[in-house]
Amino acid sequence: MVKYLLFVTTLALAACQHSPETTLYQRLGGETGVENIVDGVLSGIEQDPSIVHHFADTDIPRFRRLLIEQFCELAGGPCRYTGASMQESHTGFQITQAHFDALVNHLISAMQQQKVSIEAQNEFLAMLAPMYKDVVYR
Numbered sequence: 299m300v301k302y303l304l305f306v307t308t309l310a311l312a313a314c315q316h317s318p319e320t321t322l323y324q325r326l327g328g329e330t331g332v333e334n335i336v337d338g339v340l341s342g343i344e345q346d347p348s349i350v351h352h353f354a355d356t357d358i359p360r361f362r363r364l365l366i367e368q369f370c371e372l373a374g375g376p377c378r379y380t381g382a383s384m385q386e387s388h389t390g391f392q393i394t395q396a397h398f399d400a401l402v403n404h405l406i407s408a409m410q411q412q413k414v415s416i417e418a419q420n421e422f423l424a425m426l427a428p429m430y431k432d433v434v435y436r
C-alpha cells in the first residue's frame with residue numbers, strides 16, 4: 299500500500315497541469331461532493347467487518363462532521379478542520395496496514411461512485427498518504 303501511495307503521489311504531481319482555477323475541492327464535487335464521499339466512506343466502514351469494530355464507541359455524527367471538515371480543508375475548500383491530530387485520534391486503536399488499506403479502498407469506491415476523475419482521486423489520495431505513519435501501529 300505504501301508503494302501504491304508513493305506511485306499515486308507521482309501521478310498526482312504529474313496531474314498538476316490542471317487549470318489553476320479548478321481546485322481539487324471543486325473537482326471532488328464541492329460541498330455536496332465531499333459530503334457524499336464521506337457518507338460513502340462511512341457506509342463502507344459500516345459494512346466492513348474487518349474495521350467496523352474500531353468505531354464501536356465513536357460518536358458517528360461528530361466523526362462525519364470532522365471528516366467533512368478535514369477533506370474539505372485538504373482539498374482547498376472553505377473549511378477549517380477542528381478535530382484532533384491524526385496521531386492523537388488514532389493512538390491506542392491498534393490500526394494495521396490492512397485496516398488502513400481497507401479504509402482507503404472505501405474512499406476510492408466512494409470517489410468512483412461520485413464520478414470523481416482518476417486524476418483528482420489520485421491527487422486526493424496523495425494528500426492522505428503522509429498520514430499513514432500517524433494512523434498505523436499507534
Ligand code: HEM
Nearest residue numbers: 349352353356364365368381382387397398401426429433
Ligand atoms: C488517511 C486515513 C485516515 C484519515 C484521514 C482519518 C481521519 C480521521 C478523523 C478526521 C478523525 C476524527 C478526529 C477526532 O476525533 O478529533 C478520525 C477518528 C477516528 N479514526 Fe480515522 N482516519 C484515517 C484512517 C483510519 C483507519 C484506517 C481507521 C481504522 C480502521 C481509523 C479509525 C478511526 C477511529 C476509530 C476514530 C474515532 C476515534 C474516537 O472515537 O475518538 N481511521 N479519523
